[in-house]
Amino acid sequence: MLDSRDQEAPARAFLKLSAVRKTYPGVVALAGFDMLVGPGEVIGLVGENGAGKSTLMKILGGVTVPDSGTIEIDGAPYAGLSVGGSMKAGIAFVHQELNLFDNLDVAANVYIGREPRRGGVLNLVDEKQMRADVLPYLKRLGANFAPNTPVAKLSLAQQQMVEIAKALSVNARLVILDEPTSSLPLAETDKLLEVIAGLKAEGIAVIFISHRLHEIERASDRVLVLRDGVLVGELKKAEIDHDRMVKLMIGRDLKVAYAAPKLDKGEVVLAARGIRTAAYPTRDVGLELHAGEILGLAGLVGSGRTELARVLFGVDPLYAGTVTLNGEPVTLRNASDAVARGIFLVPEDRKGEGILLDLPISENISLPDLDAYARSGLVSPALERVQAERSRSELGIKAPTVMTRTGSLSGGNQQKVVLAKWLAMRPKVLIFDEPTRGIDVGAKAEIYRLMRGLADAGVAVLMISSDMEEVIGVSDRIAVMHEGRISGLLGRAEFSEENVLRLAVGKPLAKAG
Amino acid sequence: MNKKDLGLLALIVVVGFVVYLRNPAFLGPQNLANTANLIGLFGLFAIGQGFVIITGGIELSAGSMIALLGVLFVDLVGAKGVPWPIAFAIVMVLGLALGLAHGLLITKLKMQPFVVTLCGLLIYRGVARGYTADATAGFPFGSEYPGLDFFVARIGGIPVSVYVLAVVAVIAWFTLHRSVFGRYLFAIGKNEEAARFSGIRTDVVVTSAYVICAGLTALAAIFFAMYTRSVQPSSQGNFYELYAIAAAVLGGFSLRGGEGSIVGVILGTILLQELQNLVNLLGIPSSLNFAVMGGVILIGVLVDQQWGVFRARRRIAEAARSSEEFSPKPGE
Numbered sequence: 001m002l003d004s005r006d007q008e009a010p011a012r013a014f015l016k017l018s019a020v021r022k023t024y025p026g027v028v029a030l031a032g033f034d035m036l037v038g039p040g041e042v043i044g045l046v047g048e049n050g051a052g053k054s055t056l057m058k059i060l061g062g063v064t065v066p067d068s069g070t071i072e073i074d075g076a077p078y079a080g081l082s083v084g085g086s087m088k089a090g091i092a093f094v095h096q097e098l099n100l101f102d103n104l105d106v107a108a109n110v111y112i113g114r115e116p117r118r119g120g121v122l123n124l125v126d127e128k129q130m131r132a133d134v135l136p137y138l139k140r141l142g143a144n145f146a147p148n149t150p151v152a153k154l155s156l157a158q159q160q161m162v163e164i165a166k167a168l169s170v171n172a173r174l175v176i177l178d179e180p181t182s183s184l185p186l187a188e189t190d191k192l193l194e195v196i197a198g199l200k201a202e203g204i205a206v207i208f209i210s211h212r213l214h215e216i217e218r219a220s221d222r223v224l225v226l227r228d229g230v231l232v233g234e235l236k237k238a239e240i241d242h243d244r245m246v247k248l249m250i251g252r253d254l255k256v257a258y259a260a261p262k263l264d265k266g267e268v269v270l271a272a273r274g275i276r277t278a279a280y281p282t283r284d285v286g287l288e289l290h291a292g293e294i295l296g297l298a299g300l301v302g303s304g305r306t307e308l309a310r311v312l313f314g315v316d317p318l319y320a321g322t323v324t325l326n327g328e329p330v331t332l333r334n335a336s337d338a339v340a341r342g343i344f345l346v347p348e349d350r351k352g353e354g355i356l357l358d359l360p361i362s363e364n365i366s367l368p369d370l371d372a373y374a375r376s377g378l379v380s381p382a383l384e385r386v387q388a389e390r391s392r393s394e395l396g397i398k399a400p401t402v403m404t405r406t407g408s409l410s411g412g413n414q415q416k417v418v419l420a421k422w423l424a425m426r427p428k429v430l431i432f433d434e435p436t437r438g439i440d441v442g443a444k445a446e447i448y449r450l451m452r453g454l455a456d457a458g459v460a461v462l463m464i465s466s467d468m469e470e471v472i473g474v475s476d477r478i479a480v481m482h483e484g485r486i487s488g489l490l491g492r493a494e495f496s497e498e499n500v501l502r503l504a505v506g507k508p509l510a511k512a513g
Numbered sequence: 514m515n516k517k518d519l520g521l522l523a524l525i526v527v528v529g530f531v532v533y534l535r536n537p538a539f540l541g542p543q544n545l546a547n548t549a550n551l552i553g554l555f556g557l558f559a560i561g562q563g564f565v566i567i568t569g570g571i572e573l574s575a576g577s578m579i580a581l582l583g584v585l586f587v588d589l590v591g592a593k594g595v596p597w598p599i600a601f602a603i604v605m606v607l608g609l610a611l612g613l614a615h616g617l618l619i620t621k622l623k624m625q626p627f628v629v630t631l632c633g634l635l636i637y638r639g640v641a642r643g644y645t646a647d648a649t650a651g652f653p654f655g656s657e658y659p660g661l662d663f664f665v666a667r668i669g670g671i672p673v674s675v676y677v678l679a680v681v682a683v684i685a686w687f688t689l690h691r692s693v694f695g696r697y698l699f700a701i702g703k704n705e706e707a708a709r710f711s712g713i714r715t716d717v718v719v720t721s722a723y724v725i726c727a728g729l730t731a732l733a734a735i736f737f738a739m740y741t742r743s744v745q746p747s748s749q750g751n752f753y754e755l756y757a758i759a760a761a762v763l764g765g766f767s768l769r770g771g772e773g774s775i776v777g778v779i780l781g782t783i784l785l786q787e788l789q790n791l792v793n794l795l796g797i798p799s800s801l802n803f804a805v806m807g808g809v810i811l812i813g814v815l816v817d818q819q820w821g822v823f824r825a826r827r828r829i830a831e832a833a834r835s836s837e838e839f840s841p842k843p844g845e
């Protein structure tokens with residue numbers, strides 16, 4: 001264990017944590033943590049799911065109060081911060097889970113809690129001022145929407161930008177980004193890294209949490225590694241590299257081995273032809289999915305990938321086109337039609353569509369297939385628990401017990417519960433929409449292994465992913481979408497970052513030289 | 514005004530026109546003034562209800578409050594001889610205090626709004642009846658209260674309650690739709706936890722909503738007491754909370770919180786009163802009163818929701834048929 005004396009002391013540190021400890025029932029989330037933050041430094045914070053990263057940031061954001069330890073800001077010690085106190089100290093916090101008000105517009109969200117006022121008895125909001133104030137932040141992020149756009153109309157990536165604009169707008173000295181890129185693909189991610197560099201140039205410190213270690217490598221001045229609530233290592237600029245971080249995070253070496261398929265791909269299981277979705281009603285999209293293959297589906301945000309997946313899962317209406325399963329045309333009127341035929345979707349929006357946060361892990365896993373856990377009409381908690389225990393050890397879900405409320409798990413572990421729910425049901429076709437969003441390296445490797453295992457057992461896997469490394473590493477073929485259409489299909493030999501990107505922005509492939 | 518409000522307004526006009534054709538008395542000055550007065554009275558506390566519903570809460574005790582505070586007001590002025598401005602102040606303060614109590618029980622002791630206000634509904638009704646031993650509270654025969662006539666007066670043929678509603682509505686509109694406080698109400702209704710994390714003092718804001726609601730209800734209680742002249746504690750204000758909730762729902766409020774508008778709740782109130790009036794004027798047995806109201810609310814909300822869904826579907830389906838191109842089938 002390291003403490004602040006061993007840390008490379010940043011010049012003029014304005015924030016100092018010492019021996020900060022936080023426990024939840026059954027979990028030590030942070031076991032005595034020390035940290036110094038100086039102006040203009042970018043600190044990468046990495047660790048496995050449940051290591052305590054978000055907990056640490058919530059303490060800095062004033063959302064939770066530590067059990068013990070002190071937080072020193074400009075030399076003044078505090079036992080804990082309030083949200084207001086944290087803001088006043090210049091700490092801006094972008095929460096891991098998006099927390100926007102979708103009944104308000106962009107500007108209102110950015111300035112919520114501190115709106116410019118016109119005063120008077122009624123204390124009216126100065127809407128004009130607010131919209132004008134928010135513009136430069138949106139510009140800086142390269143956002144393509146106006147301040148008065150209702151948040152409900154924005155995509156996930158755009159909502160992420162609103163969150164970041166909010167952090168920028170508080171005149172922060174320290175901006176905390178908790179997995180800001182987990183829903184930002186490709187181009188937007190680059191933009192964010194530029195923004196971080198910009199902040200740094202202005203002397204603003206950034207704490208950057210991500211499971212995409214390449215981004216950490218690119219952005220950070222130093223990296224802190226957390227394991228089980230303990231600081232297990234610090235890497236200086238020159239020492240930061242992927243394998244070192246992984247080793248510190250999980251305590252051993254790990255090569256993410258992308259397994260090759262065991263068999264040649266089999267028959268076409270699922271074929272979609274001439275599909276038109278609500279997002280692109282005038283464009284036809286189609287694809288063929290073979291038994292035993294993993295088909296990667298790449299593309300920019302808004303290219304219509306999620307909409308296609310939702311149509312194939314029966315939750316969105318099919319406006320035109322046909323879907324055939326094993327050669328037979330099928331009509332998917334709702335999700336239960338799809339589930340009955342063995343087509344499952346692991347959705348992108350975990351909180352909204354993936355799991356019920358208030359239920360225990362075991363009940364989330366059994367939910368789609370309750371009949372299988374029932375004895376003469378009554379659900380048997382014992383059977384649920386047996387399956388949940390099996391899933392927990394298979395996927396390495398980190399939780400005190402399988403009866404733990406799913407909402408109290410760390411983000412990555414929640415995602416594993418979503419996967420567990422479908423894996424317990426022997427799928428024929430499995431569609432993953434961003435399967436490893438917010439998942440740590442160890443668990444990612446585990447999920448890739450599981451996916452490959454499923455494919456080898458004959459399951460047809462469709463994987464929507466914005467993580468370039470993942471698309472190229474995991475897929476057997478890659479289909480790239482651009483504005484509602486498949487702009488190209490790549491076989492293994494043609495896999496390259498450049499090819500995927502060209503197709504994603506609608507350019508033809510460079511002629512092989 | 515948004516599309517929803519315009520739809521509601523159109524419905525009000527159409528229904529009014531049909532009623533007028535069947536019975537021209539509908540637009541007679543006497544009937545109009547009467548209906549307008551009722552709209553003024555019901556609108557006052559329906560706006561209050563709106564403030565509470567925006568936060569995702571509900572206020573079920575409004576009707577009982579109207580009975581209790583009405584009984585008290587009449588008793589203070591009529592039997593106890595308290596000067597009416599003082600009685601007015603006492604009743605208003607008491608009303609605000611009840612709202613404060615509801616708000617504190619909900620925010621500090623984390624009780625559910627439905628439970629707190631349901632208990633209020635039972636308690637206030639019981640206390641009102643106990644207070645007069647179930648007797649009707651009234652003013653002594655032949656007594657005159659010149660100042661009090663203000664509450665039932667008409668200025669330029671329009672009842673005072675309508676003017677009061679207009680003033681309250683304008684203030685409420687600015688408060689809900691343009692002020693910092695209103696912004697916080699919407700935020701809390703959508704996601705209370707995120708609102709707290711944004712540094713909003715959610716306890717204070719939510720409690721204030723209940724206080725505002727109770728204050729407007731107390732004001733309405735006095736108007737109702739003066740309108741009925743005597744207050745029968747077992748029946749005064751019965752089901753009135755449901756009129757208010759119904760008006761809000763018709764006006765586009767979501768009972769989950771975070772959605773609604775002042776214009777909407779007022780239009781909702783107008784439609785409900787118009788329906789009551791319709792039952793009277795068209796000779797429908799008044800026992801069917803609630804059935805008519807319930808039916809219209811059900812259909813209104815249903816049509817409103819389904820219409821949007823239907824239109825979106827049709828638009829997309831049309832686009833899909835209009836076949837811009839056929840992209841090649843993906844092959845190998």
Ligand SMILES: Nc1ncnc2c1ncn2[C@@H]1O[C@H](COP(=O)(O)OP(=O)(O)OP(=O)(O)O)[C@@H](O)[C@H]1O
Nearest residue numbers: 024029049050051052053054055408409410411412
């Ligand atoms: N509100 C809570 N109630 C109970 N346990 C909690 C709560 N919040 C966090 N925990 C637990 O504390 C531990 C640390 O969680 P934390 O969210 O800090 O992890 P993390 O490092 O951010 O993980 P991830 O990479 O998955 O986001 C986890 O075991 C988690 O289950």
Ligand SMILES: [Mg+2]
Nearest residue numbers: 053054096411
């Ligand atoms: Mg986290």
